[in-house]
Amino acid sequence: xxxxxxxxxxxxxxxxxxxxxxxxxxxxxxxxxxxxxxxxxxxxxxxxxxxxxxxxxxxxxxxxxxxxxxxxxxxxxxxxxxxxxxxxxxxxxxxxxxxxxxxxxxxxxxxxxxxxxxxxxxxxxxxxxxxxxxxxxxxxxxxxxxxxxxxxxxxxxxxxxxxxxxxxxxxxxxxxxxxxxxxxxxxxxxxxxxxxxxxxxxxxxxxxxxxxxxxxxxxxxxxxxxxxxxxxxxxxxxxxxxxxxxxxxxxxxxxxxxxxxxxxxxxxxxxxxxxxxxxxxxxxxxxxxxxxxxxxxxxxxxxxxxxxxxxxxxxxxxxxxxxxxxxxxxxxxxxxxxxx
Amino acid sequence: xxxxxxxxxxxxxxxxxxxxxxxxxxxxxxxxxxxxxxxxxxxxxxxxxxxxxxxxxxxxxxxxxxxxxxxxxxxxxxxxxxxxxxxxxxxxxxxxxxxxxxxxxxxxxxxxxxxxxxxxxxxxxxxxxxxxxxxxxx
Amino acid sequence: xxxxxxxxxxxxxxxxxxxxxxxxxxxxxxxxxxxxxxxxxxxxxxxxxxxxxxxxxxxxxxxxxxxxxxxxxxxxxxxxxxxxxxxxxxxxxxxxxxxxxxxxxxxxxxxxxxxxxxxxxxxxxxxxxxxxxxxxxxxxxxxxxxxxxxxxxxxxxxxxxxxxxxxxxxxxxxxxxxxxxxxxxxxxxxxxxxxxxxxxxxxxxxxxxxxxxxxxxxxxxxxxxxxxxxxxxxxxxxxxxxxxxxxxxxxxxxxxxxxxxxxxxxxxxxxxxxxxxxxxxxxxxxxxxxxxxxxxxxxxxxxxxxxxxxxxxxxxxxxxx
Numbered sequence: 040x041x042x043x044x045x046x047x048x049x050x051x052x053x054x055x056x057x058x059x060x061x062x063x064x065x066x067x068x069x070x071x072x073x074x075x076x077x078x079x080x081x082x083x084x085x086x087x088x089x090x091x092x093x094x095x096x097x098x099x100x101x102x103x104x105x106x107x108x109x110x111x112x113x114x115x116x117x118x119x120x121x122x123x124x125x126x127x128x129x130x131x132x133x134x135x136x137x138x139x140x141x142x143x144x145x146x147x148x149x150x151x152x153x154x155x156x157x158x159x160x161x162x163x164x165x166x167x168x169x170x171x172x173x174x175x176x177x178x179x180x181x182x183x184x185x186x187x188x189x190x191x192x193x194x195x196x197x198x199x200x201x202x203x204x205x206x207x208x209x210x211x212x213x214x215x216x217x218x219x220x221x222x223x224x225x226x227x228x229x230x231x232x233x234x235x236x237x238x239x240x241x242x243x244x245x246x247x248x249x250x251x252x253x254x255x256x257x258x259x260x261x262x263x264x265x266x267x268x269x270x271x272x273x274x275x276x277x278x279x280x281x282x283x284x285x286x287x288x289x290x291x292x293x294x295x296x297x298x299x300x301x302x303x304x305x306x307x308x309x310x311x312x313x314x315x316x317x318x319x320x321x322x323x324x325x326x327x328x329x330x331x332x333x334x335x336x337x338x339x340x341x342x343x344x345x346x347x348x349x350x351x352x353x354x355x356x357x358x359x360x361x362x363x364x365x366x367x368x369x370x371x372x373x374x375x376x377x378x379x
Numbered sequence: 380x381x382x383x384x385x386x387x388x389x390x391x392x393x394x395x396x397x398x399x400x401x402x403x404x405x406x407x408x409x410x411x412x413x414x415x416x417x418x419x420x421x422x423x424x425x426x427x428x429x430x431x432x433x434x435x436x437x438x439x440x441x442x443x444x445x446x447x448x449x450x451x452x453x454x455x456x457x458x459x460x461x462x463x464x465x466x467x468x469x470x471x472x473x474x475x476x477x478x479x480x481x482x483x484x485x486x487x488x489x490x491x492x493x494x495x496x497x498x499x500x501x502x503x504x505x506x507x508x509x510x511x512x513x514x515x516x517x
Numbered sequence: 518x519x520x521x522x523x524x525x526x527x528x529x530x531x532x533x534x535x536x537x538x539x540x541x542x543x544x545x546x547x548x549x550x551x552x553x554x555x556x557x558x559x560x561x562x563x564x565x566x567x568x569x570x571x572x573x574x575x576x577x578x579x580x581x582x583x584x585x586x587x588x589x590x591x592x593x594x595x596x597x598x599x600x601x602x603x604x605x606x607x608x609x610x611x612x613x614x615x616x617x618x619x620x621x622x623x624x625x626x627x628x629x630x631x632x633x634x635x636x637x638x639x640x641x642x643x644x645x646x647x648x649x650x651x652x653x654x655x656x657x658x659x660x661x662x663x664x665x666x667x668x669x670x671x672x673x674x675x676x677x678x679x680x681x682x683x684x685x686x687x688x689x690x691x692x693x694x695x696x697x698x699x700x701x702x703x704x705x706x707x708x709x710x711x712x713x714x715x716x717x718x719x720x721x722x723x724x725x726x727x728x729x730x731x732x733x734x735x736x737x738x739x740x741x742x743x744x745x746x747x748x749x750x751x752x753x754x755x756x757x758x759x760x761x762x763x764x765x766x767x768x769x770x771x772x773x774x775x776x777x778x779x780x781x782x783x784x785x786x787x788x789x790x791x792x793x794x795x796x797x798x799x800x801x802x803x804x805x806x807x808x809x810x811x812x813x814x815x816x817x818x819x820x821x822x823x824x825x826x827x828x829x830x831x832x833x834x835x836x837x838x
Contacts, residue, residue, distance in 0.1 A: 071635060071793045072727055073643075089643040093792065094729075103729065104759040173661065175645050177549065271587075272555040274579065276733035278791040294757055305759045308731070313749045362737045362789035363575055364547035364554040427774050428747060428755055431767045435756070448830065458828035461837070462811070466777045466825070468836050469806045470770060470799070473710070475718025484838035497838050513718055516763035 043222040044229060045197075045204040054078055054130060056220065061128035061165060064099055066092045075099055075129060087131045088199075090175055091354060095284035096129060096136050097143065100160045103281075103306045107156070107291070111299040126163035135180045135352040137168035137192035139284035145346040146287055156304075165216060168193030169204070172236050174243050177355030179368055182247040185353055187240040198233040205233045250339075250371060253349070256378040257340040261332075265377050269370055270331035272363045277308035279357035279367075280334065285350045288314070309333045335370060385439035385505040389414040389498070390429070392422045392457075395446035395487045402491030410495035411502040414442070421445065423456030427467045430481060434514040440480050440505035444497065447485040457485070476513055479504035521569055521626060521693040525598065528624060528692055530564045532596055538622055540587055541596035542580055544573040550646055551634055551658075555580070557587065569598065571651065574631040574674065575737070576785040578606035581616050582742030595621050600628035602676070602783035604685020605816025606739035609779050612821055615742060625688030627696040630669070630677030632656075633784075635793045637672045641665050675797050676784030679705055686817045704782060704805040706798045721766070727792040728765045730758065734796055735772060737789035740779045747771060769799065777803040778824040781816045 045053050057063050058078055066087060067076035074094035076082070140161065147157035171178070171187035180186055190196045194213030198205040205225050208214040225233075260266075280286040290307035294300055307314055310331075315324045324330050342350035351367070358366050391397040397418050403410060419425060422445025433441045443464065451457045464483050472478050482504070484497045525543075532538045545556035545566040553572040558564060577597055580587065587595060599607060604625060610616045637646065641658060648659040657666050670678070681703065683696040709717055732748075735741045747755055748768050757764040773780075780800040787797045807813050810833060813824040 068643075070723060070727055071639070090645065104761070176647060271557055272580075274733070274736035274789075276736040276789070277731040278733045278789075281729050281731045282791055290758065292758060294759075303759060307758075311732075311749070312745075313751070316749075316751070358548065360733075360791035362733050362785075362791075364549060364552040366548040366554075369548060428771060431771060432755065435763050435767060448834070455828060458830070458832070459826075461832055461834055462825055462828055465810055465832070465834075465836065466803065466806060467774060470773055470777070470803065472714065473706070473717065473799070473802045474721050474766070474770060475714045475716070477714055482838065483836060500838065514763050514766060516757070516761060 042225040042230060043206045043217055044225045045206050045222060047202055057128055062125045064129045066131050091133045095282060095356060096132050097284050099127060100157055101287060105156055105304040107302045107304055109301040123159055127160055128165040130167040131169045132166060133171055134168050134189040135185055135354040136284050137166050138185055138352045141192040142285050142348060142350060143287055165194050166192060167195045167197055169197040172199055172240055174240055175355060177358045178244060179355060180353035181244045182250055183349045183351050183353045188237045198236060200229055200232045205229055248372060253339045254343045256374055257336055260374060260377060263377060266328045266332045269373060270327040273327050273331050273365055274363060275310050275327050275330060277310045278360040280308040280310055281306060282356040282360045284352060284354055385413050387414045387440040387442060387501060387505055388433045388438045389416045389442040390419050390425050391416055392445040393418055393420050394452040396444035398488035399486040399490045399494040403494045406491045408491055408495040410498040413502045414498055421453050421456035422460040434511060435516045437515050439511045440501060442482050442501050444484045444486050447487055450487060477508045479508050524692045525569055526564045526567050528690055529567060530561055533561050538596040539593045542577050543567045543598040544569060550649055551632055569626050571632045574788045576603050576606055576739045576783045578603050578610060578739035581610050583615050584744060596624055597621055598624045598626060599685050600626060601682040601684050602781050604687060605682060605781040608687055608816040608819050609740060611819045612823055618819060623688040625685040625691040627693050628683045629696060630673035632672050633674040633788055640667055640672060674784045674788060676782045687819060704801045706802045709798055724794050725766050725769055726762055727794050728760060729792055730760050730765060733789040733791060734786035737785045740776050773799040773803060778807045778813060779815050780804060
């Protein structure tokens with residue numbers, strides 16, 4: 040496949056063109072927090088150069104609060120909220136997050152179940168994944184089958200080579216789009232540089248821990264007292280799950296008065312006691328131990344069973360955001376230690 | 380167009396302020412019709428959550444009224460309330476809620492006149508502030 | 518500081534050896550630079566993991582609330598390593614009957630303040646710090662292609678800069694030399710109070726709109742030990758669970774009210790926040806109000822009556838008609 044080049048001097052123009060047909064999201068910094076925001080006239084693109092966003096991009100397709108429908112006493116019918124004027128394009132998402140979209144897609148759009156809200160946003164979305172020239176010490180994508188320049192989940196894969204981005208289409212959708220944009224082809228030198236950056240970045244990552252048998256390890260560990268030890272310092276907040284690009288548990292709530300209201304779907308977290316609180320007063324996951332186990336099991340065991348992959352892309356956000364520095368990599372190592 | 384009229388919720392304690400309101404009524408003392416009354420056993424019963432819930436649900440003002448210090452039917456209920464309200468009021472003002480939105484008063488069963496005055500004042504204050512926006516849930 | 522760590526380890530080793538405690542809660546090195554992590558030490562051999570420095574920002578009193586309190590064998594006391602603010606939180610726990618004084622052995626350490634990593638990020642830019650070193654009043658941070666020397670004062674938590682109690686008020690063993698107390702410091706939110714109510718609202722609106730309702734603040738708070746938080750109640754459900762501004766603002770207002778007169782302004786909530794919401798001013802304002810109005814400072818006296826569970830005939834009532 041041909042590889043193209045987007046000059047950085049023309050980036051603004053490129054994104055403007057793109058936003059005629061797409062709602063374009065780029066990493067943006069607002070009040071000290073970086074997240075993906077829809078591009079506007081004053082959008083600063085400088086955040087592209089820095090490392091991954093504080094908040095994951097999952098909320099573009101799976102917003103923290105989603106109105107499922109609204110009702111009021113005057114209209115008989117409640118209205119399903121369906122409203123995309125343009126398809127979504129995400130520019131500068133990192134390979135780990137691009138991969139997270141494919142995992143979430145398997146959950147929300149499987150043969151058995153289809154979530155129309157997710158599907159409507161994701162099916163036509165265009166993902167420009169930007170390779171990581173400088174992975175962080177918290178990145179562990181290489182543990183879970185990813186890499187700083189992986190293309191999984193991307194329609195167009197980008198490499199920052201200094202004055203330009205190399206753009207390689209890696210899906211049919213991506214190819215169609217890129218051919219319509221009159222872009223220059225990359226030269227031999229550019230490609231060489233891209234390759235070199237890729238090798239450098241890969242060598243920056245720490246050596247991965249072998250986790251191919253993690254599912255079996257966990258199967259054997261369900262009743263282990265080890266969980267208590269692992270969960271001991273956990274505060275049971277949801278920083279890790281809400282900042283995780285693949286966590287997708289939700290709650291449904293009705294809000295409003297008798298005459299007018301809405302049904303919303305909001306993120307929920309297995310770290311909360313309320314998550315499993317039953318009406319009769321019992322709770323199958325009464326303490327932090329069970330909740331921590333659930334989180335790890337869901338990511339590294341249950342999802343392997345249901346979608347055939349780990350539910351973790353190794354972005355490291357949970358490690359950075361944890362108030363007590365409970366490092367998931369350490370948890371994995373502990374689990375392996377018990378088994379051996 | 381009709382002039383905008385604020386909606387104000389008044390929590391009145393059963394033993395003093397509610398009786399004060401009653402006296403204002405039977406004495407035919409005029410006061411603005413902007414209040415909706417909820418009778419509570421004691422001003423000490425008021426949980427700040429109730430006040431927040433009022434502001435969230437679109438009340439433009441909230442008044443809590445109880446017995447004068449020393450007159451509480453439960454001896455000390457209003458003393459505890461006084462501490463709670465002091466802290467609540469400071470915090471709301473610190474966050475930027477207009478001071479007149481949430482008000483407190485002591486009205487005894489014999490103070491029908493004062494009750495009407497309090498309601499007049501609260502209504503005027505809230506009218507000046509205009510409709511509540513800050514904590515209202517849309 | 519290295520000296521402190523050495524003494525600390527020896528003290529803990531001795532306690533474990535003499536079987537005065539089965540368990541000591543302290544800090545060990547985190548997996549990230551500038552982060553420490555709480556550690557539960559039960560064996561002498563693990564004692565060398567203990568550290569104490571400016572990265573030890575968690576308030577360990579969190580682990581002493583009734584529902585969290587670790588069970589120890591033979592009902593021996595729990596050893597706990599505490600800074601000034603942690604120590605005050607423990608005093609509050611004792612006042613509020615969460616734990617008995619004799620159930621714990623308090624190992625006090627002097628604290629110069631802890632680092633706020635958000636402030637650090639503002640100083641060095643969005644770069645990953647890989648190494649740091651403390652040299653007197655300076656902290657040298659190093660990353661892949663930079664090395665910065667920062668004044669410690671610039672990156673300490675706001676709460677620490679206002680802290681008047683760097684040494685725990687109550688302890689069984691004190692390790693190291695107490696930090697001299699700066700009497701001029703006091704809870705201060707003047708910069709916000711000089712603004713108009715609308716401007717203040719704007720400020721808090723901006724801060725609170727960053728909140729994602731992960732409850733890291735609440736769960737890191739040593740005093741938020743309720744079995745069921747009011748926002749988690751579902752019968753009736755008081756407030757919505759989405760990050761709607763009204764619901765979120767009310768959550769923070771009510772949480773502040775619930776900790777009024779108990780909060781020691783340790784700043785653990787602000788440091789725990791993954792989206793950098795600055796919650797500290799709320800607690801600081803309350804601490805100031807409680808001090809001015811009721812003459813009470815939280816966390817100093819184990820025999821005190823909590824101010825919100827108390828009253829005085831002469832309490833000021835200038836705001837009541």
